[in-house]
Amino acid sequence: MSAIAAALGVSAATVSNALSGKGRVSPELIEKVRAKASELGYVPSLTARALRTGRTGVLGLVLPDIANPLFPQIAQAIENAAANAGYGVLIADSRGDIAAQTEAIGRLLERGVDGMVIVPRRGTRIADVGCPVAVIDTPSTPGNTVSADHWDGGSQMGRHLAELGHRKVLLIGTSASSNVQNDRIGGLKAGLGAQVECDTMWIEKVEAVSGEGCPLGLADKARAGFTAFAAVSDLSALRALTELQRAGIGVPETVSVTGFDDLIWSAVVTPALTTVRMDMATIADLAIAALIRAIEPEGETENGAEEVSTGNVTSETDRVPMQLIVRQSTAAPQTGRTPNLHAPTPNKPTAGEITS
Amino acid sequence: MSAIAAALGVSAATVSNALSGKGRVSPELIEKVRAKASELGYVPSLTARALRTGRTGVLGLVLPDIANPLFPQIAQAIENAAANAGYGVLIADSRGDIAAQTEAIGRLLERGVDGMVIVPRRGTRIADVGCPVAVIDTPSTPGNTVSADHWDGGSQMGRHLAELGHRKVLLIGTSASSNVQNDRIGGLKAGLGAQVECDTMWIEKVEAVSGEGCPLGLADKARAGFTAFAAVSDLSALRALTELQRAGIGVPETVSVTGFDDLIWSAVVTPALTTVRMDMATIADLAIAALIRAIEPEGETENGAEEVSTGNVTSETDRVPMQLIVRQSTAAPQTGRTPNLHAPTPNKPTAGEITS
DNA sequence: TATTCGTGCTTAAACGTTTAATCAGAGCAT
DNA sequence: ATGCTCTGATTAAACGTTTAAGCACGAATA
Numbered sequence: 218m219s220a221i222a223a224a225l226g227v228s229a230a231t232v233s234n235a236l237s238g239k240g241r242v243s244p245e246l247i248e249k250v251r252a253k254a255s256e257l258g259y260v261p262s263l264t265a266r267a268l269r270t271g272r273t274g275v276l277g278l279v280l281p282d283i284a285n286p287l288f289p290q291i292a293q294a295i296e297n298a299a300a301n302a303g304y305g306v307l308i309a310d311s312r313g314d315i316a317a318q319t320e321a322i323g324r325l326l327e328r329g330v331d332g333m334v335i336v337p338r339r340g341t342r343i344a345d346v347g348c349p350v351a352v353i354d355t356p357s358t359p360g361n362t363v364s365a366d367h368w369d370g371g372s373q374m375g376r377h378l379a380e381l382g383h384r385k386v387l388l389i390g391t392s393a394s395s396n397v398q399n400d401r402i403g404g405l406k407a408g409l410g411a412q413v414e415c416d417t418m419w420i421e422k423v424e425a426v427s428g429e430g431c432p433l434g435l436a437d438k439a440r441a442g443f444t445a446f447a448a449v450s451d452l453s454a455l456r457a458l459t460e461l462q463r464a465g466i467g468v469p470e471t472v473s474v475t476g477f478d479d480l481i482w483s484a485v486v487t488p489a490l491t492t493v494r495m496d497m498a499t500i501a502d503l504a505i506a507a508l509i510r511a512i513e514p515e516g517e518t519e520n521g522a523e524e525v526s527t528g529n530v531t532s533e534t535d536r537v538p539m540q541l542i543v544r545q546s547t548a549a550p551q552t553g554r555t556p557n558l559h560a561p562t563p564n565k566p567t568a569g570e571i572t573s
Numbered sequence: 574m575s576a577i578a579a580a581l582g583v584s585a586a587t588v589s590n591a592l593s594g595k596g597r598v599s600p601e602l603i604e605k606v607r608a609k610a611s612e613l614g615y616v617p618s619l620t621a622r623a624l625r626t627g628r629t630g631v632l633g634l635v636l637p638d639i640a641n642p643l644f645p646q647i648a649q650a651i652e653n654a655a656a657n658a659g660y661g662v663l664i665a666d667s668r669g670d671i672a673a674q675t676e677a678i679g680r681l682l683e684r685g686v687d688g689m690v691i692v693p694r695r696g697t698r699i700a701d702v703g704c705p706v707a708v709i710d711t712p713s714t715p716g717n718t719v720s721a722d723h724w725d726g727g728s729q730m731g732r733h734l735a736e737l738g739h740r741k742v743l744l745i746g747t748s749a750s751s752n753v754q755n756d757r758i759g760g761l762k763a764g765l766g767a768q769v770e771c772d773t774m775w776i777e778k779v780e781a782v783s784g785e786g787c788p789l790g791l792a793d794k795a796r797a798g799f800t801a802f803a804a805v806s807d808l809s810a811l812r813a814l815t816e817l818q819r820a821g822i823g824v825p826e827t828v829s830v831t832g833f834d835d836l837i838w839s840a841v842v843t844p845a846l847t848t849v850r851m852d853m854a855t856i857a858d859l860a861i862a863a864l865i866r867a868i869e870p871e872g873e874t875e876n877g878a879e880e881v882s883t884g885n886v887t888s889e890t891d892r893v894p895m896q897l898i899v900r901q902s903t904a905a906p907q908t909g910r911t912p913n914l915h916a917p918t919p920n921k922p923t924a925g926e927i928t929s
Numbered sequence: 930t931a932t933t934c935g936t937g938c939t940t941a942a943a944c945g946t947t948t949a950a951t952c953a954g955a956g957c958a959t
Numbered sequence: 960a961t962g963c964t965c966t967g968a969t970t971a972a973a974c975g976t977t978t979a980a981g982c983a984c985g986a987a988t989a
Contacts, residue, residue, distance in 0.1 A: 227968075243966085269948085463843040481808065596937090
């Protein structure tokens with residue numbers, strides 16, 4: 218910067234003003250400065266700016282477990298939204314216990330992030346951490362900033378299944394202590410309506426007695442009259458799908474299987490999974506926007522108190538709708554009494570197709 | 574910091590020296606400074622330090638496509654290794670074309686990262702970017718710093734299949750232009766040995782004619798005598814597995830299916846996938862270590878030229894072995910002539926189990 | 930006794946910005 | 960002519976560290 222100033226015979230301050238458009242600089246000079254800047258390949262030192270202004274232009278992203286298959290979607294969306302707003306994203310993995318989460322937040326704080334988006338570990342309540350925080354969890358979590366409307370997604374799926382004619386469905390979740398999963402299950406039940414019989418299976422519970430990775434006994438459930446298995450995540454859905462297929466139960470001719478999240482494999486398995494997708498791009502945009510609103514001094518507030526808010530930030534729309542994606546794993550249930558045990562049907566089965 | 578200095582009646586410089594152990598400070602004073610520092614809850618401003626020293630303590634992580642299911646493993650390992658070394662990790666998604674990758678690198682550079690680890694987009698050669706760079710790709714890529722030994726992984730899997738008695742196997746890859754996939758396939762062929770007949774299917778090619786997500790026609794292949802399907806990624810393996818199951822072909826009684834990478838679902842599908850895992854933790858450790866070696870001034874080099882290297886960095890061990898994980902999707906092929914088309918077997922099939 | 934040296938600390942500059950305060954000059958009204 | 964205001968620029972301080980250089984003092988050396 219001082220090089221530009223020297224080359225043009227002006228002061229460094231003037232160059233700064235010219236480039237930022239802040240002070241009073243003549244239009245011609247601004248042009249000359251711009252030209253010289255790009256000529257010299259000037260790149261401002263974000264570090265120095267950070268030191269002076271106290272803002273680093275970096276946001277933190279705290280994830281409960283980076284290994285979660287949903288993470289790529291989140292990270293990608295957040296990174297994109299942040300980059301568009303001119304911010305960088307520092308990641309922090311709060312894998313492990315809650316202490317790790319606190320420690321991860323601390324590390325980000327030390328690094329001077331201007332704000333952070335946290336998708337909290339189950340059962341965590343994010344306290345005031347000393348910088349603006351956007352929480353992405355579920356609308357029913359207190360302190361939530363913005364998230365997919367999981368309940369709504371569940372109810373869409375529930376209606377889909379009910380309309381196909383299913384009357385006895387098994388809801389499959391992982392952990393009963395997850396807010397997100399409970400919301401989805403609540404939505405499913407509501408969408409299915411009162412005349413549909415449903416039961417809920419929590420995988421963690423069955424694994425607690427039968428061991429991790431144990432069979433879920435879904436074939437028995439099918440024989441017991443369940444015609445649809447609505448998992449609350451695609452991973453569980455995949456587990457259900459393969460277990461049923463392996464037992465020779467045709468999906469979707471005999472039973473339907475549905476998931477949640479539209480993870481990468483949902484579209485490539487056979488039959489492709491009917492699921493419901495969250496609009497991470499919108500969620501990320503809203504979260505980042507809310508964060509930035511808290512970070513950057515409001516345009517023209519009359520009161521001089523431009524205190525940067527230091528707590529949880531809110532979004533005007535805090536729940537974004539989910540989108541039902543109907544693929545091949547759902548169909549109307551058989552009307553006949555004996556479920557078909559073998560499924561040699563090739564591909565792309567149409568609804569109601571029966572192969573006995 | 575100046576607060577500490579004032580409280581103790583010494584200069585700020587002395588405090589700095591005391592805390593960093595650099596200058597000449599009496600031991601008692603060091604203790605007093607330490608005590609006062611923690612008493613006042615002093616946290617050094619990394620920003621100011623960065624400005625002064627020119628090092629930000631931040632590393633960049635450039636990924637070809639954050640949505641890649643393998644990404645969580647990589648990001649988690651890198652983040653962990655970096656955090657242990659006292660560095661933060663800034664992510665950059667080079668989704669899209671090669672230009673996006675260049676631009677992502679540029680953004681990181683502007684932010685003043687001390688170095689970056691890049692897992693390059695296919696066919697990209699990373700030029701000198703102006704800071705130390707660790708490339709994670711495959712040993713056969715020029716410029717590679719450290720990576721899993723994909724070829725070795727393939728050969729382990731090949732041997733496994735050959736030992737089970739498979740004599741005709743189909744190798745399934747996604748894109749023929751991927752170095753990683755080619756290495757894996759090369760290893761597979763070597764591991765299978767000369768007396769095993771094998772054929773390679775590139776999914777991108779069949780999708781180019783039959784449309785994205787089309788059936789792969791694996792059942793026909795099975796009827797044509799292939800007894801094993803060795804995919805070069807778990808995603809393809811999953812696709813193969815479900816397609817075969819759907820067609821009523823029993824895995825592993827009739828045909829075996831194998832994958833690569835040990836992605837999250839590999840263990841939960843039925844039958845659980847035999848695959849080969851890369852040791853991302855070790856890879857990340859080596860990459861970060863090599864990077865840091867280039868960044869931080871070598872302990873006691875005699876020559877004063879402590880120029881920070883600005884090109885690709887190397888690791889003393891640049892290929893880390895992969896680990897074969899045998900689960901339920903592989904078994905000895907049937908000796909009989911007619912492949913079993915239905916597979917009502919419950920779970921945990923043992924090798925060679927036949928159900929006709 | 931005069932010189933050198935080592936020790937423990939201080940001074941001051943520097944990193945590259947931003948920004949409040951100041952200033953010189955021009956135009957204009959008094 | 961004098962004072963006022965507006966404009967376009969400059970000066971200087973500040974952000975919080977690090978680090979080279981300097982300084983005072985006592986101890987060891989000549």
